[in-house]
Amino acid sequence: MTTALIVAFTYWLVYWIDESFSWQALVRPIVAGPIFGLVLGDVKTGIILGGMLEAIYMGVVSIGGGAPADAYVATALVVTYVIQGGISLEAGVALSFPIGTLARNINTLVLPMHAYLIRWFEKFAAAGDYKSYSFLQQIYRIVFSRLFHTIVIFLGVWLGGDAVVSFFNVLPPYILKGLTVAGALFPAVGLGILLTMIYKKELTGFMIIGFVLVAYLGIGTMGIALIAGATALIFYFIDAEKKANASSSKGEELF
Amino acid sequence: MTQVVKGLTPQEKKTLFRITMRSNLMNGSMQAIKRQAMGFTYALIPALADLYKGDKKKMAEALQRHDTFINTHASFGAFLLGLVYALEKQKAEGKPVSSEMITNIKASLMGPLAGIGDSIFHITLRVIGAGIGINFALEGNIVGALIFLLIYGGTFLAIKYPLLKAGYTLGTNYLKDLFEKGLVQSLTKAASILGLMMVGGLVSSLMNVTTPLAIKFGETSVALQTMLDQIVPEALSIITVFVVYKLIKRKVSITMIAFGMIVFGIAMSFLKIM
Incomplete structure (x- = not known):
């Protein structure tokens, strides 16, 4: 029970510090391993296990959000099981797979709670109350972002x-x-909200082009950004030229 | 360029510094719905508070404008914060910068900035840091963790302020030029084109909705997904986005949509449709 409280508190605290820099550095196995080792009284095992887990989870990183496994939860539990439960390092590493993949689903399960809390932010935003908005941001990230984890x-x-x-x-x-x-x-959901703000019927064609470039041709984000940028530039100059012509012809009429 | 850098007033420098500090919380309150919407808005608040002080209505509009889906790199996103600060400043001064234009610029730059940030930090520096660190760690040496923190974590923090300042000065210079020539309308349209093209691409790159269903033709069975891919790849993804868009337009609450998606997901997997 005491161990469970200590490990859970450490998990929350380290996550909180890491998130204060939007870092994803302290929560990596190579750093988190030694930290959990320290609180459990066996730093050396923590360091070694952290290195072993990092080697596996090096490729597992949340780019654009969806990581296939939660390396941080896996590290916290596996280091504890090895130091406290006396299982071997290798068994611990093996155990990290089911734990990591299962832990990933926590985010999905708590999403309705997040969706509900988001409305508080919207309420403060609509009232122009930036102080409460900032305060809620702090409360939200400290209390709710990793409560269930x-x-x-x-x-x-x-x-x-x-x-x-x-x-x-x-x-x-x-x-x-x-x-x-x-x-x-x-x-x-996020894309839908974004679309309600920027969607324009007469420009649907451009959205389709963007979709086709990625879905059919598999062009990456940078590639599509360059194509979209070039397209926008072309239309910008056509538009600007039209405007310049219009104003100059107006000038001719005047004189 | 150097002239303008010199031209930053003490007030602007102070605001830029405060945005940098607050941008550390960019990933705070991150969730799967609006991603970093709250973190981004939170970081921008020093600027908004400066610009819209004493005007509750404009403040509310600005907060609502930024409290929306954004998914970018926590460190490289600082550039976008600087640029948006410049845009908001012009808007507050009464220049014809529309709300839509700001949203479009955010929507079109967040992806590329995330792309650059992810390849530099997540892929390059993190792998280098971990690669060197692991060797020390496996010997039980704490230096491994410290090397990782320095190579990955140190650079991550160090580039924020320079990027923010770059975004702000670039935005200010370029926009000033545009206003003088009266070309903002053209830029607004160009921004809409850019924004919608990027979002069209995001539908395909962020979403991956597939079905394992197969259709039997006598002996042989053909996977439905393969057939769909030959007609319109990612068809299910774009349909999902479209349905959600319609639901939001009909004022269905986001909580209900999120909850519905979980129920829908479990039902679909029980029926082996998805």
Whole structure:
């Protein structure tokens, strides 16, 4: 129980410090490993395990949001299981796979809560109350952004590794699969909100071109940015020239 | 260029510094719906507070303008913050900068900035830092973690202010020129084109909605996804975005949409449709 509290608190604190720089540095296994090792009284194991986990999760990084596994939750629990539960380093590393992939689903599960809290921000924004908006940003990130992850860490340490894995084995597979499906749908909400602000019927063609360039031709973000930039530039100069002509012809009429 | 850098007033420098400090929380309150909307708005508040002080209505408009989906690199996004500060400043001074134009510029630059930031930090510096660090770590040496923090984390923090300042001066210079020539209308249209093209691309790159369904023709079965890909790849993704867009237009709450997506996802996977 005490260990569970300590590990969960450390998890929350380190995440909080890391997020204060939007860093994703302290939460990487190579740094988080030694930290959990330190609080559990075995820094050396923490360092080595952190290095082993980093080697695996080096390629696992949340680019554009969707990481395939939560390396930080995996590090917290695996380091604890190895130091406290006395399992081997290798067994710990093996255990990190199911834990990391399962932990990823926490974000999906708590999304309705986030969707609800977002409305508070919208309310303050609509009132022009920037002080409350800033205050809520602080409260939100400190309290809510990792609340459920912290609870999961607490339960994970308290119940032990075997219990966690066997619990998820009991769950019907379609539930976890379903959460992954839902996770793939979520970006549509943000894009939908964005579209309500910038969509213009007469410019739909350009949106289709952008879609085609990526979906059919597989052009990357930088490539499409250059093409979109070039297109915008062409239309900008055509438009500007039209305006220049219009004003100069107006001038001719005057004289 | 040097003239303008000299021309930054102490007030502007102070605001830029405060934005830099607040931009550290860019990823704070990150979630899958609006991503960094709150972090970005939070970082911009020193500028907004300066510009719209005492005008609740304009302040509200500005907050609502920025409290929307943005997905960029936490460190490289500073450039965008600087540029948006310059735009907001022109707008506050009564220049014809539309709300839409600002949103479009954000929408079109967030992706490329994230692309540059991710390749420099997540892919290059992080892998170099981890690669060197792991060797020390496996020997039980704490230096590994410190090397990683220095190579990846140090540079991550160091570039924020220079990028922010670059965005601001670039925006101010360029916009001043445009206003003098009276070409803002043309720029607004160009920004809309750029924004919509980028969002069209984002639908395909951010989303990946697929189906495992297969259609049986006697002995052989053909995967529905393969057929769809041959007609319109990412068709399901664009349909999803379109449906959500319509729902939001009909004032369906985002909480309901998010909750509905989870239920929908589990139902679809139970029925083996998705």
